[in-house]
Amino acid sequence: MRIITIAQQKGGVGKTTSTVNIAAGLALKGLRVLAVDADPQGSMTLALGTDPNEVEVTIGDAMLSGLPVPTQATQVPGLDLCPASRLLADTEFLLVPKTGRERFMARALEDVRGEYDWVLIDAPPSLGLITINSMVASQYLFVPVTPALLSAAGLRDLLQTVEEVRQGGLNPKLLLGGIFVTFADSRTVAARRTESELREDLGDLIMENTIGRRIAHEYAAQAGLPAIIADPTSMAATEYRNLVEEVLQRANK
Numbered sequence: 001m002r003i004i005t006i007a008q009q010k011g012g013v014g015k016t017t018s019t020v021n022i023a024a025g026l027a028l029k030g031l032r033v034l035a036v037d038a039d040p041q042g043s044m045t046l047a048l049g050t051d052p053n054e055v056e057v058t059i060g061d062a063m064l065s066g067l068p069v070p071t072q073a074t075q076v077p078g079l080d081l082c083p084a085s086r087l088l089a090d091t092e093f094l095l096v097p098k099t100g101r102e103r104f105m106a107r108a109l110e111d112v113r114g115e116y117d118w119v120l121i122d123a124p125p126s127l128g129l130i131t132i133n134s135m136v137a138s139q140y141l142f143v144p145v146t147p148a149l150l151s152a153a154g155l156r157d158l159l160q161t162v163e164e165v166r167q168g169g170l171n172p173k174l175l176l177g178g179i180f181v182t183f184a185d186s187r188t189v190a191a192r193r194t195e196s197e198l199r200e201d202l203g204d205l206i207m208e209n210t211i212g213r214r215i216a217h218e219y220a221a222q223a224g225l226p227a228i229i230a231d232p233t234s235m236a237a238t239e240y241r242n243l244v245e246e247v248l249q250r251a252n253k
C-alpha cells in the first residue's frame with residue numbers, strides 16, 4: 001500500500017482538484033484507491049459527491065478513538081472516499097496534548113493496509129498537526145504550486161517542514177515526489193520565465209507535466225465528479241492523465 005500526501009499551506013492552489021483527479025486516474029488503471037479527506041472544509045468530500053454537512057465520522061475518529069477508518073464507495077469504480085466534515089477541526093486541537101501526536105494518522109491507516117493499493121491524502125491548507133500526521137503516514141509528498149507562488153522562497157516553509165519530518169526522525173522515509181504547476185498559463189512570457197527560473201532553482205523536483213487553468217474543473221467539482229471522469233476528452237482530463245503517469249513513475253522507488 002503506497003500512501004501519498006498532496007500538501008501546500010496555501011489554499012486554492014488545486015490540492016483537492018489534483019487529489020481527486022490523480023486518485024480517479026489511478027482507479028481507472030484498475031488500482032484500488034482510497035482518497036482521504038484530511039481537510040475540515042470537506043472540499044474533497046463535496047468534489048466526490050457527498051455533502052460534508054452529512055458526514056458524521058471522519059479520519060479524525062479513526063485517529064483519536066481507534067475506530068475503523070470510515071470509507072465509502074464513490075461513483076468512480078475502484079475509488080473509495082474517507083470523508084471529512086467540520087468535526088475534523090476538533091482533531092487537530094485534541095491531538096496537541098497527546099504523546100506521539102504526529103503518528104496518529106499513520107497508525108489509523110494501518111487498519112486499511114491490504115485493502116488498497118494507493119491511499120491519497122488531501123491535506124488542509126496549513127502546516128499544522130493534521131498535515132504533519134499526513135506526512136508522517138506517507139512515503140511520498142506531491143506539492144501543487146501556482147505560477148504566483150512559483151519561487152523557491154514561496155516553497156521554503158513547506159520544504160523546511162519536510163526536512164524536519166525526515167531529519168527529526170518522524171518519518172525518515174518521506175520523499176518529496178515532485179512539485180507540479182497548477183493554473184499554469186503558458187500564454188504570458190512572464191509566466192514562462194518564472195517557470196524556467198524555478199526549474200533552474202529546484203531542478204528535477206519540478207515535474208514535467210503541468211496543469212492548466214481549465215473551466216472543466218469548476219464544472220466537474222459542481223457535478224461531484226473529477227474532470228478525468230466527468231469530461232474525459234477535455235484538456236483538463238488529458239493533463240491529469242499525463243500527471244498520473246508521472247506520479248506513477250516518481251512514486252515507484
Ligand SMILES: Nc1ncnc2c1ncn2[C@@H]1O[C@H](COP(=O)(O)OP(=O)(O)O)[C@@H](O)[C@H]1O
Nearest residue numbers: 011012013014015016017212213214217218221
Ligand atoms: N486547473 C484548474 N483550472 C481551473 N480551476 C481550477 C483548477 N484547479 C482547481 N480549480 C478550482 O479552483 C478552486 C480551488 O481549487 P482546489 O483544488 O479546491 O484548491 P485547494 O484544495 O488547494 O484549496 C476550486 O473551485 C477548483 O474547482
Ligand SMILES: [Mg+2]
Nearest residue numbers: 015016039043
Ligand atoms: Mg482543498
